[in-house]
Amino acid sequence: NEKWARWGVLFKEQSIEAIRCYFGEKVALYFAWLGWYTYLLLFAALAGLVTFMAGTTVFSSSRVSKEICDANTTIMCPLCDQNCSFWVLSDTCTYAKVTHMIDNEATVAFAMFMALWATVFLELWKRKRATVVTKWKLHEWDEDEEELALQLINNLQHKPRWYQHSYFRSTVILILALLLIMVLIGIAHMLVIYRAVATALFMQSEVNLLSKHADTMAVMTGAVLHYITIIIMTKPSLLIKPRTLSQQENSFAVKIFIFQFFTNFSSLIYIAFFLGRINGHPGHYVRIAGRWRLEECHPSGCITDLFIQMAIIMLLKQTISNIMEYLIPLISHQLRKKRKRPKKRSMMLGEEEEAEDPCKRKWLNNYELNDVYIFSLFDEYLEMVIQYSFTTIFVAAFPLAPLLALINNIIEIHMDAIKMTRLHRRMVPRKAKDIGIWLQILEAIGTLAVIGNGLVIAITSDFIPVQVYKYMYSPCTRENHTSMDCSTGYINNSLSVFRIQDFEPHTRGPGLAPTELCCRYRDYRDANDYTYTVQFWHIFAARLAFLIVFEHVALCVKLIAAWYIPDVPQRVKNDILKEKYENLSILPREGLCPCFPSKLCLKRKD
Structure with missing residues (x-):
């Protein structure tokens, strides 16, 4: 309470031994893991900040952004069907600058760095855990054996619960899981419908600010709505608690994590990999209920939508969740104190007794603390693992995610400390030699991070189309332009031409000059029959090749790092070997084994 659960020691090292x-060891290992995770986040946050600052240097100097800002005569097709006019590409100048501040060559290097960081973090944690557990003499401790021993102590007639497997039960669970996943997919679809309808409504708004920034407003309000669905869908999953058996705890953790993962990332997956790719093209748009068009990506790309979505969800999740996580126990504690206090007529008598016996005051204070249930630590692990997923899986689109996670964790450690020491009764101490199934979940997230960031760069980002243009279609490929930026002309090359006469009659937008016959839209389609051009297939092949190369290189780097860094430090291995050697002593020559006279007997000290 004096050296740990105080805001004054915010940046001091935790006393894990205390x-x-x-x-107990189970809680101590949680804080040891959280402290180690927070410490290594320093390096990830620094790299993300450097990446973001490097992007700010190209905020106004990017050739692609300049072309968008200078496109005053490029007429774009309407973004909705009704009351939507044609617009000029230069209207998205600021949006384009923000996009290319995020989407640049540094992002690729940062994504590769985070794949390596996730592996190094886990490998170094294994070494840290081995050191701590060996110091506590728990490296040979068996949780299942101790649990069985405690059950036998409490009941000598206790019989072990034998392993069973029911195909019928597994089938029922599988069906229920599929139904649950369908519900989550349906929620994701509802968010997609909301974004499409909201975009159309904002476009038709009489407020100039809303109609001008309809897409951005739809993204931001959709992110807030997604956060609300996360809050709603999170609560029911934590109502059912498993029994205290370790294997059931592990099974429960995996199921709840999968549920929470789909809940938190459904909208992000849609924005990253489907937004603007399933909406069709002018004259043949995909519509919801035959009315509302699916939203499109800006000509500058979709990665900014993903950036906004992640920023809003992480900020809301970390600020509001932390405030509620602290306020609810605090208010509950104050209400318990008021409810458990002696009544006024016996107040004086109570105060006299407390003055005579100071222990009673401490007992009363402890009694007034909030109840603590055995799976409260489970909730803390789940919260941090979900945050770790946000920090690694889509970090290529949001380089500031590690920085936000670092700030949150510094506060989280001391907030948890204050809750456990001042607001909740002390947990029943439990032994543990690792963080359990959470380590396997973190390793799975590391693999998903490689796949997710590879897909973001290959599909969501404009990195691949720009590179294909530079080396296959730019002026640099035809002549030796040493003084020219090879991305010159990329924007005009990435916009297809659509004949206005081919619009459906009820969807033609007003406001076009009579002399204009065509409008532009973001795609690689032929101007005559609107089929994909050869350049589209070149970009598709380049995306696929990059994805394969990136993921194989990143996974190879992860495997090499995992092999290169031993899970247990050499000093710890030698200490364990020394302990085993000292526990065994050779009997003198006259103490030969009675059954085998020619053999020396070995005995353990214990």
Whole structure:
């Protein structure tokens, strides 16, 4: 309470040994893991900040952004069907600058760095855990064996619960899981419908600010709505608690994590990989209920939508969740104190007794603390693992995610400390030699991070189309232009031409000059029959090749890092070997084994 659960020691190292002595090894390992995760986030946050700052240097100097800002005569096709006019490409100048501030060559290097960081973090944590657990003499401790021993102590007639497997039960669980996934997919579809309808409504708004920034407003309000669905869908999953058996805890953790993962990332997956790719093209748009068009990406790309979505969700999730996580126990504690206090007529008598016996005051204070249930630590792990997913899986679109996670964790450690020491009763101390199934979940997230960031760069980002243009279609490929930026002309090359006469009659937008016969839209289609051009297939092949190369290189780097860094430090291995050697002593020559006279007997000290 004096050296740990105070805001004044915000940046000081935790005393894990003191936490272990008071709360037990299970809680101490959680704070040891959280502290180690927070410490290594320093390097990821620094790299993300450098990447973001490098992007700010090209905020106004990017050739692609300049072309969008200078496109005063490029007429774009309407973004909705009704009351939507044609617009000029230069209207999205600021949006284009922000996009290319995020989407640049540094992003690729940062994504590769985060894949390596995730592996190094886990490998170094294994070494840290081995050191701590060996110091606590728990490296040979068996949780299942101790649990069985405790059950036998409490009941000598206790019989072990034998392993069973029911194909019928597994089938029912599989069907229920599929139904649950369908519900989550349906929620994701509802968010897609909301964004499409909201975009159309904002476009028709009489407020100039809303109609001008309809797409951005739809993205931001959709992100807030997604956060609300996360809050709603999170609560029911935590109502059912498993029994205390370790294997059931592990099974429960995996199921809840999968549920939470789909809940948190459904909207992000849609924005990253489907937004603007399933909406069709002018004259043949895909519509919801035959009325509302699916939203499109800006000519500058879709990665900014993903950036906005992640920023809003992470900020809301970390600020509001932390405030509620602290306020609810605090208010509950104050209400318990008021409810448990003696009544006024016996107040004086109570105060006299407390003055005579100071222990009673401490007992009363402890009694007034909030109840603590055995799976409260499970909720803390789940919260941090979901945050770790946000920090790694789509980090290529949001380089500031590690920085936000770092700031949150510094506060989270001391907030949890204050809750556990001042607001909740002390947990029953439990032994543990690792963080359990959460380590396997973190390793799975590391693999998903490689796949997710590879897909973001290959599909969501404009990195591949720009590179294909530079080396196959730019002026640099035809002549030796040493003084020219090879991305010159990319925007005009990436916009297809659509004849206005081919619009459906009820969807033709007003406001076009009579002399204009065509409008532009973001795609690679032929101007005559609107089929994909050869350049589209070149870009498709380049995306696929990059994805394969990126993921194989990143996974190879992860495997090499995992092999290169031993899970257990050499000093710890030698200490364990020394302990085993000292526990065994050779009997003198006259102490030969009675059954085998020619053999020396070995005995353990214990």
